Amino acid sequence: MQEKTDYGKAWQGGDKPYAASYGKLMMWFFLITDTLTFSAFLAAYGFSRFKYPDVWPVPEDVFTHFPFISGEHPLLFVALMTFILIMSSVTMVLAVNYGHKMQKNKVILWLSLTIVGGCIFLGSQAWEWGHFIHGDKGGIDTKTEFVVHIAEGEDLSSVYSLMDADKYDGTHHHFTVDQIIDNLIKKSEYNIRKADRQYLSNKESIEYLKKNGTQVLLGANLENNEYGHRLFADYFFFITGFHGFHVFSGVVILIIILINVIKGTYERRGHYEMIEKVGLYWHFVDLVWVFVFTFFYLV
Amino acid sequence: MAQEQNEGNWWIWKVFWILLVITGLEVFLGILKVNEVLPEILIHDKFLGLEWLTHIFIILTLIKAAYIVNIFMHLGFEKKSLQWTILLPAFILVPYLLFILFSEASHAYFML
Known part of the structure; x- marks a missing residue:
C-alpha cells in the first residue's frame, strides 16, 4: 500500500529556480519595495495636482534657472541632471562588464567615474534646492490659501522689482502686504496674477490684496511657498529629497566597494558579483529619476 | 545570450544613445510647450483625463524605463x-x- 514518490533532489537543496544568487535576488526584492514607495509618492503628487488643476504651479515657471547663466531657461538644468545620471549609469554598466572579465584596473576606472557622476548630480541637486528655498519672484499669500504673483500687464514680474529691491544684495528681505499695496498704488503699471492665472487690473489688484492678502512669501519651506499651492513644495522636498538620499547612499556604497576593489577583495573571491548588485541599485536610482523628471518637471 | 553580450561594449553605448535621444526629444517637446508653439490638439484635447502631450511623455518615459531595466539592469537576460x-x-x-x-x-x- 505504500506509495513512494520520488522527489529526487528537491528536498536536499541545491536547486536554483531563479538561477540567481541570494544577494542578487534580495537586491531585486528590495528594489520592488522601493518601486512601490516611489510609485506611491508620485501617485500622491498626481492626485494633489488633479485636485487643484487651476492653481497648481507650472513646473516650467518654477525651475527656470541655470547656474552662471542669467535669464530664463526652463527645463535645461534638469535635462543636464538627467544626462549626468544616465551617463553615470553607463559608466556603471561598463564597470560591471569589466568585472565579468576580471579586469581590475578598468573596474576601478569606471567605478570612480560613476562616483564622480553621482557627486556631480548631488551637487546639482543641492544647487536646485538652494535656489528653490531662496525663491525666485516672490508671491503673496491670501485668505483663499492660494498664492498670487506680481505681474506687469500680462507678463509675470517679481516682488523684488515692484519693491525696487536687489534680490542678491545679501540682506534678508522682508516685505509686508501693506508695503506691496503702497507700491502698487505708486506704480500703476504693476498688477497681480491670481493663482488661476487670471490677470487683474492695477485697481482690482489693490482691492484684492486689501481684502485677501495675508503675508508676502519669499522662497519656500514646508509650511508655505511662493510658487503656489503649499503642497507643491512639500512634494518637491519629499520626492527629490528621497531620491537624492538614494543617490547619496548609492555614492557611499560605491565608495566602499571601490575601496574593496582596490584592496583586491573581489579578485580573491574569484568574482565581481558585488559590483553587479550595487549596479542594480545604481540603475534603479537612475530609473526613478527618469520618472521624477517626467512627472515633476515635464508634465 | 548574456555571454554574447559580454563581448565588447557597443550594446552599452547603443542604449546610451537611445536614452539620450529620447531625453532630448522630451526636453524639446517641453520647451515647445513652454513657448506655446505645439498644435492645440496636443495641449488641450484630453484622453483618459490627460492631455495627449502627457501621454506622449509617459510613453517615452516607459520606453526609457524598459531599456534601463532590460539592458542596464540585465533583467532581459534573466x-x-x-x-x-x-x-x-x-x-x-x-x-x-x-x-x-x-x-x-x-x-x-x-x-x-
Whole structure:
C-alpha cells in the first residue's frame, strides 16, 4: 500500500529556480519595495495636482534657472541632471562588464567615474534646492490659501522689482502686504496674477490684496511657498529629497566597494558579483529619476 | 545570450544613445510647450483625463524605463521565472494604486 514518490533532489537543496544568487535576488526584492514607495509618492503628487488643476504651479515657471547663466531657461538644468545620471549609469554598466572579465584596473576606472557622476548630480541637486528655498519672484499669500504673483500687464514680474529691491544684495528681505499695496498704488503699471492665472487690473489688484492678502512669501519651506499651492513644495522636498538620499547612499556604497576593489577583495573571491548588485541599485536610482523628471518637471 | 553580450561594449553605448535621444526629444517637446508653439490638439484635447502631450511623455518615459531595466539592469537576460517575479508586483500594484487614487478619491476634495 505504500506509495513512494520520488522527489529526487528537491528536498536536499541545491536547486536554483531563479538561477540567481541570494544577494542578487534580495537586491531585486528590495528594489520592488522601493518601486512601490516611489510609485506611491508620485501617485500622491498626481492626485494633489488633479485636485487643484487651476492653481497648481507650472513646473516650467518654477525651475527656470541655470547656474552662471542669467535669464530664463526652463527645463535645461534638469535635462543636464538627467544626462549626468544616465551617463553615470553607463559608466556603471561598463564597470560591471569589466568585472565579468576580471579586469581590475578598468573596474576601478569606471567605478570612480560613476562616483564622480553621482557627486556631480548631488551637487546639482543641492544647487536646485538652494535656489528653490531662496525663491525666485516672490508671491503673496491670501485668505483663499492660494498664492498670487506680481505681474506687469500680462507678463509675470517679481516682488523684488515692484519693491525696487536687489534680490542678491545679501540682506534678508522682508516685505509686508501693506508695503506691496503702497507700491502698487505708486506704480500703476504693476498688477497681480491670481493663482488661476487670471490677470487683474492695477485697481482690482489693490482691492484684492486689501481684502485677501495675508503675508508676502519669499522662497519656500514646508509650511508655505511662493510658487503656489503649499503642497507643491512639500512634494518637491519629499520626492527629490528621497531620491537624492538614494543617490547619496548609492555614492557611499560605491565608495566602499571601490575601496574593496582596490584592496583586491573581489579578485580573491574569484568574482565581481558585488559590483553587479550595487549596479542594480545604481540603475534603479537612475530609473526613478527618469520618472521624477517626467512627472515633476515635464508634465 | 548574456555571454554574447559580454563581448565588447557597443550594446552599452547603443542604449546610451537611445536614452539620450529620447531625453532630448522630451526636453524639446517641453520647451515647445513652454513657448506655446505645439498644435492645440496636443495641449488641450484630453484622453483618459490627460492631455495627449502627457501621454506622449509617459510613453517615452516607459520606453526609457524598459531599456534601463532590460539592458542596464540585465533583467532581459534573466530566467523567465525571475523576470515575472520582479515585474508582476509592479505591473499589478502600481496601476491598482493609480486606479484607486484617481478614480475613487474624488470625494476626498473636501478633506484636503
